[in-house]
Amino acid sequence: MYRDFAITEVAYLLHLRLVKTHNNISADYVCPFCGKKKLNVNLTNNKFRCAACGEYGNALTLYAKLNGLSNSEAYKKLKDEEEITSIGYITQSPQPVAEKKVYVPDTELRALLNAFGLSYAHRENLKSRGLSDSQIEKYNFKSLLLIGQSNILNGLRQKGIDIEKIPGVYKEFSSYKLNCSGKGILVPSYYDGKLRGVQIRLDKYSKRKYIWLSATAKGGVSSGSPVTYLKGTEKEKILFVTEGILKAIIFHELTGCSVVGVPGVDCQTELPKIFTETRCEYIANVFDMDYLTNPNVKKAENKLKNCAEKHNKKYIRLVWDKEYKGIDDYLSSSKDYVMNGLKCLKA
Numbered sequence: 001m002y003r004d005f006a007i008t009e010v011a012y013l014l015h016l017r018l019v020k021t022h023n024n025i026s027a028d029y030v031c032p033f034c035g036k037k038k039l040n041v042n043l044t045n046n047k048f049r050c051a052a053c054g055e056y057g058n059a060l061t062l063y064a065k066l067n068g069l070s071n072s073e074a075y076k077k078l079k080d081e082e083e084i085t086s087i088g089y090i091t092q093s094p095q096p097v098a099e100k101k102v103y104v105p106d107t108e109l110r111a112l113l114n115a116f117g118l119s120y121a122h123r124e125n126l127k128s129r130g131l132s133d134s135q136i137e138k139y140n141f142k143s144l145l146l147i148g149q150s151n152i153l154n155g156l157r158q159k160g161i162d163i164e165k166i167p168g169v170y171k172e173f174s175s176y177k178l179n180c181s182g183k184g185i186l187v188p189s190y191y192d193g194k195l196r197g198v199q200i201r202l203d204k205y206s207k208r209k210y211i212w213l214s215a216t217a218k219g220g221v222s223s224g225s226p227v228t229y230l231k232g233t234e235k236e237k238i239l240f241v242t243e244g245i246l247k248a249i250i251f252h253e254l255t256g257c258s259v260v261g262v263p264g265v266d267c268q269t270e271l272p273k274i275f276t277e278t279r280c281e282y283i284a285n286v287f288d289m290d291y292l293t294n295p296n297v298k299k300a301e302n303k304l305k306n307c308a309e310k311h312n313k314k315y316i317r318l319v320w321d322k323e324y325k326g327i328d329d330y331l332s333s334s335k336d337y338v339m340n341g342l343k344c345l346k347a
């Protein structure tokens with residue numbers, strides 16, 4: 001199915017910025033997932049991979065991932081685009097691309113979250129995962145509404161907020177909009193206290209439950225797919241690594257431990273910096289239990305292990321009843337048991 005559309009055509013449609021071509025066999029673009037200039041697309045097999053953040057896939061999944069669609073929805077949309085052909089050639093010319101400015105949109109994202117409320121259903125959903133009302137307030141979880149977004153954004157502008165710095169905001173004609181495909185819970189991603197991105201946990205989804213608030217595909221700011229890093233006490237010996245932003249928050253709040261939540265098992269570019277800085281002796285892998293059956297997760301685990309060892313950390317893999325896929329599910333069902341286990345581990 002993905003061979004029906006040339007990946008360079010899809011890249012063009014998505015406004016990806018071309019950096020370099022390699023003899024018309026492959027080309028490097030600015031990665032819409034992490035913002036680095038390392039998204040390599042291969043014209044012969046119609047696939048892509050980012051050497052920086054590890055995102056990979058084909059022409060169809062590239063379009064689907066960036067628009068929060070299932071592959072079949074993406075297929076239908078691309079079929080409707082008359083310009084899209086299956087013959088791959090590079091129509092753009094490479095442009096000099098400035099190094100990505102490192103900017104933390106903490107103030108702007110806080111202002112955006114403050115403009116939304118949290119629905120009863122979403123609050124109950126978060127509570128069912130073990131979070132208390134005060135923890136929900138502390139992280140500023142909100143409900144994304146689809147109506148009235150332009151009003152919210154205009155209101156923020158009038159208050160002097162530079163909304164063009166907010167991942168997910170884009171301009172269409174003269175009005176500002178948020179790029180989102182559905183309603184859901186806004187899940188903030190913090191790095192040592194700073195807000196760097198927001199995910200949407202979609203109420204209705206066909207394939208991807210979590211998508212970033214990001215508007216690369218519409219000429220706005222990319223999410224940059226940031227990791228979540230929540231620190232425990234100074235004396236922590238173990239740094240846990242899990243997959244998922246909400247999962248990391250739940251794990252941190254329920255255990256008090258230091259945790260990193262990577263947005264995808266393969267998105268490990270920020271780990272070397274964190275492993276260099278942390279005083280923790282151990283890196284504990286708490287990726288989902290599907291590592292037993294999913295070869296991609298298994299591969300990512302090896303990458304994590306190598307990275308930990310390269311930074312002189314002792315690596316451990318925690319396992320639990322595989323009926324519970326994520327550590328968060330296991331924690332909310334058997335909290336005392338897990339807490340005892342963690343106590344022994346830390347001793």
Ligand SMILES: [Zn+2]
Binds near residue numbers: 031032033050052055
């Ligand atoms: Zn990338």
